[in-house]
Amino acid sequence: MKIHSFSGFYFRLLLIAFPQFVFSQSVGFTIQDVKFESQGITLAGSILEPEKPLAAVVIVHGSDPVKREMEFAKRLAKEGIAVLTYDKRGVGESGGVYVGPSVGTNNIDTANLNLLAQDANAAVKTFGTYLKDKKTPVGLVGFSQAGWIIPMAASKNPQIEFMVLFSGPTITTLEQLRFQFYTNGNNNFWENHTEADALEHTKNDPDKYQFTATDPKTSLNTLSIPGLWLFGEKDIQIPVKLCMEQLNTLKAQGKPFEYTLFSKLGHNTSSGNDTAPVDIAVQWIKHKASIKKFKLSK
Template identity: 80%
Template sequence: MKTNFSSNLYLWLLVITLPLTVFSQSTDFTIQDVKFKSQGIILAGSILMPKNPIAAAVIVHGSDPVKREMEFAKRLAKEGIAVLTYDKRGVGESAGVYIGPSVGTNNIDTGNLNLLSDDASAAVNTFRTYLTDKKTPIGLVGFSQAGWIIPIAASKNPQIEFMVLFSCPTITTLEQLRFQFYTNGNTTFWENHSESDAREHIKNDPDRYQFTATDPKISLNTLLIPGLWLFGEKDIQIPVKLCIEQLNTLKALGNPFEYTLFSKLGHNTSSDNDREPVDISLQWIKQKALSIKNSKK
């Protein structure tokens, strides 16, 4: 009886300590469920693992209540980039509370952005343990709101070695809100307004929310990891030309940052409708990953 109990206990312990079961597999990559802890809660996601990954990336969400970004992750994985994508805090299988515009709350106060940056950092730490080659460069790839989250996470976690930011602001959170309230979702905004007009409102409009602004440039100033921003010139969520101007200032100070501007696109620069931004980001990640890996030899 004692022998059987010990044997059964061993098998039970083995099961709970092994990685979760692979639920999908293709000739390009495997997909595996993972769970990890961040600030006292459990977040749930998936790892997409090519056979010999060139690089690894954790996907950071925009402001919406987004589950894991599987379709976008597959585009990266098919190109040899390992990906960890997870359900946002309070969404899908992840615990915690979602705070954001979809439930009528302000989601870009300093406390929430720092909390979400902790989630991204915890995802990186977890992901690293799944990478066989410990020299594989790991970075963050994000959208929109991630423009504030990624710099904070990267400034906290030295394991983050590159960043790709789709339609992400370099201005403060309050400046972004002033611009967004002024454009008011008008898709023809730039047909009827000038850059100087928009900047005047960004500078002087009264704030509808009262909170301490987060300025991503504070973190970006300290970062020496390569970064790529992808902007759509017709964006009505963030003032792209102002963001680019601020990036150019950082570049002049020696920060290894780059950007690409797409004249016909708006805020959704990662859309399947135009593959060029994602294709450019893929080639950039591969190039930077090779450079980072060579520097570790």
């Protein structure tokens, strides 16, 4: 067992009391490594908890074989947000099998997305047992592919009280693939194509793969929790304008959904030199949490 920055006497106490966890102390928050079960396998992650968290979030991965998102988690924890981040199924210290194009499998098949949503809900359940203040609002924050996973998870879990999605699609999985094949990784795509071109191909191109599409709106239609989407206008992975149109339709139906568009950004809205998307997400989470706590105090 590895211990970071505690006295020798406290080492021994922790080894006796918490033999399966790793603790560390960082500026303003603690870091505690945990393991939890989901659908027959063990997932490994870390909990970052400020002394008095304003809110708590579980981080949901994008499509890549990603380990726990520690740098992003620390960024949130420094703002007073507790975080549980874990190695994706089949990656790092987590058990199970990673599914994705890099290993020749379909990671947006409905069965796999549902499995990843169950992993996220298992993380939420585990997180709740570690938070000191059980009234701390808990939400999901995720990237890209999480746009399908988070609504699935939230629609089945009343513990989830808000969601933040960085470049998360609101279109079906097959529509997203049609758009991605059309842009073909060309970073200059939007210099030579119009929104009308993109919409035409996204709606009507023949599918290169045959599988049942997942439509996130099926879950979003059942949700009444606040949601925030952060989009980059130059995205070549998802058709952002179409996603915003669909969010506008949901908003018109009374859904508490919001979005922000960044004109100079692409698909990567959660890291890089431009901190505005994460800054906005942090302030939004704090605001929603303060409203929740105000209602509880009345």
